[in-house]
Amino acid sequence: MSPFDVLLPRPAEVEPADGVFPLGPATALIGSLPAVEWLRAELRAATGLPLTESGVAVIAFSLDASLPAEGYRLEITPTAVWIRAGDETGALYAAQSLRQLLGPAAFRRSPVHSGQFELPCGVVLDRPRFGWRGCLLDVARHFLPRSDVFRFLDLMAAHKLNVLHLHLTDDQGWRMEIERYPRLTTIGAWRERSTVGHGKLGALDNRPHGGYYTKDDLREIVAYASARGITVVPEIDVPGHTQAAIAAYPELGNTGDQLGVWTGWGINPNVVNVSDETVKFFRTVFDEVVEVFPSEIICVGGDEVPLDQWSASPQARARMAEQGLTTEAQLHGWFIRQMAVHLAERGRRIIGWDEIAEVGDLPPGAIVASWRGEQAGVDAARAGHQVVMCPEQHVYLDHRQSDHPGEPIPVGYLSTLADVYAYEPVPAGLEASAAAQVLGAQAQLWTEHLDTPRRLDYAAFPRLSAFAEVVWSPAERDPEAFLRRLSDHHLPRLDALGVEYRPLDGPHPWQTRPGVPGLPR
Known part of the structure; x- marks a missing residue:
């Protein structure tokens, strides 16, 4: 066994x-690279060594354009x-690997x-397989304090993940x-109570929940992420x-009713209307989003849009007639394109x-996040559109x-550690030209049932560690070797970092949620 077999994700x-x-x-x-200052701070804390800029034995970082x-x-x-990196981000990844080689105490x-x-x-020559190695963090369903976002970014960086998809708005x-x-x-950042458990099977608590980030909070998150090689892609779902937006500004809705911020989970029938004022409202929202987030890519959501309210709306029918549209689904596409064009004028793409x-021609440069399965991603890639694979x-x-x-609260598909490790982001049979459109993959952490940082740890790890290897390492995999590296070397690192991951043989008693209903598929 090589002494480098401790590394996770596995190097090239x-x-x-x-x-x-x-x-x-x-x-x-x-x-002179930022990675040097980061590594010095981490290792000084863990080792107590000064690690100054002069000494007999040298650890030296430099860039190499080759x-x-x-x-x-x-x-x-x-x-x-001697560490040479293709860019500053590569130097950060080299620093992460060096820290892993020092053992769990270095964390x-x-x-x-x-x-x-x-x-x-020895020598490690390493590079990522995919350019998009993402994780979605849903802070809309359950708010995550800023300090915990920083901690999550540290954990992403330790796994060489490079995109934080920050889901900032939802019904809740x-x-x-x-x-x-x-x-x-x-108004929109607070709900009176929450459903504990899945959908109609769950019970409402009597505990108000809420919170939000100021613009400066988010600028701080963006800067913290950037210093660790991570791009924050914000999502405003429309x-x-x-x-939640309609509760704050009822004129955005279709019914005229005064709604509260939603206390349930699932697909909500309430959607925004298609008036000029509503389009202007969300254009203004996205103007403030791009002031804060430098990411070229902005997520506009576009998922799970019930069409009933538009079907019953004279305003929606008038908009369809004006635009020459024949279905409400095309109206959905029209709304998305209004946001996409506006963002394109500001140098961004969606x-x-x-x-x-499925709702009309995709705007130029649009990226498709294939979540309901792989077929939508396959179709989009074959049509020449870039794709991020994230099938549920x-x-x-x-x-x-x-x-x-x-x-705890067993919902959705069975997704074991082995299942995540076996996932292949490039679907079988996809021809090379279409495969080149697959930017990478993204894991999702939706938080309807992840109401604390401890629950987030449990859901994420160690499966996110397996996912990190899927998107970083060469396509060939050895599940047994991965499991040895994980259990012998990486779980002790997570222990050192204070991550309350799920044990490989099942949850600790305090990680269970007896009596809280789920809905397995």
């Missing part, structure tokens, strides 16, 4: 050599460590290790400050999943859930992890 190429590089008081950490973007070459000898916040910290000698809450429309957060591919049958991490009787 490894060449072990004899010997070790010992860390000590005379070890120098040098280079290496691919996000790639790196790590060479460890008994007297020096602590204070020195607990009684022996020598050592690095095994609006989480982003919009200065032009303050009631979106004074024209469905909008009851990603949307796969329903946007494979990579929805809020879905149940086993048939264990204590599995």
Whole structure:
């Protein structure tokens, strides 16, 4: 077994050599890259070593244009460590690998290790398989405090994931400050109670829930993510999943009713209307979104849009006649295109859930997030559109992890650790030209039933660790070798980081939710 078999995700190429590089008081950490300052801060805390810029034994970082973007070459000898990276992000990934090679104690916040910290000698040549290695974090259903978002970003970075899809709005809450429309957060960020359990099977509690991020909060999250090689893609979901917005501004709705922020889960019949004023409202919202988020890609949602209210609306019928549309589904596409064109004028392009591919021509540059299965992604890729694969049958991490009787709130498809590790983002039979349109894949953490950071840990890990290897490492996989690396080396790292992951043999007693109904598929 190679001493580099501890690395997760598995690197592209490894060449072990004899010997070790010992860390000590005379070890120098040098280079002008942000990765150097990050690594110095992490290792000083964990090892107690000064790791100054001068010393006898050197760990040196530099850039090398001959290496691919996000790639790196790590060479460890008994007297020096040389790290060359294709870009600053690649240097961050090299630093993450170096920390893994030092053992779980290198992930602590204070020195607990009684022996020598050592690095095994050899060469690692590494690069990601996919450019989009994402995870969706739903902060709309259950709000996650900013400090916990930072922690989640640290965990993503430790797994070389590079896109945080931040689901900021839904029927159950609006989480982003919009200065032009303050009631979106004074009203829309709070609901009176929540359903505990799945849909109609669950019971309402009597506990108000809410919270939102100011613009400066989100700018801080964006900067923190960027320093760790992560792009934050914000989602403002339209024209469905909008009851929180309608509760704040009833004129956005179709019925004229005063709605509250929704206390249930599932598909909501309330959608926004298609008036000029509503289109202007959401254009203004997206103007404030692009002020805060530098990401080229902005998510407009577009999923699960019931058409009944538009079918009954004279205003909607008038809009259809004006635009020459024959179905309400085409009206759905028209609304999405209004947002896409507006964002394009600001140098951005959209990603949307796969329903946007069924309601008319896709806007130029639109990316399809294939969630209801793989076929929508296959069709979009063959039509020349870029695709992110995120099928619920494979990579929805809020879905149940086993048939264990204590599995908390068991919803959705059975998605074991082995299932996630076996997922292949490029569907079988997809020709090379279409496969090139697959940007990568994204795991989802929807939070209807993940109401605390501890529940989020349980749902995410270690399945997100398996997913990270799927999207980073070469396509060939060895499940038994992965499980050894995970159980022997990576779970101890998660322990050191304080992650309350699901044990491989089933939940701890305190991780169960007896009596709370789920709905397995």
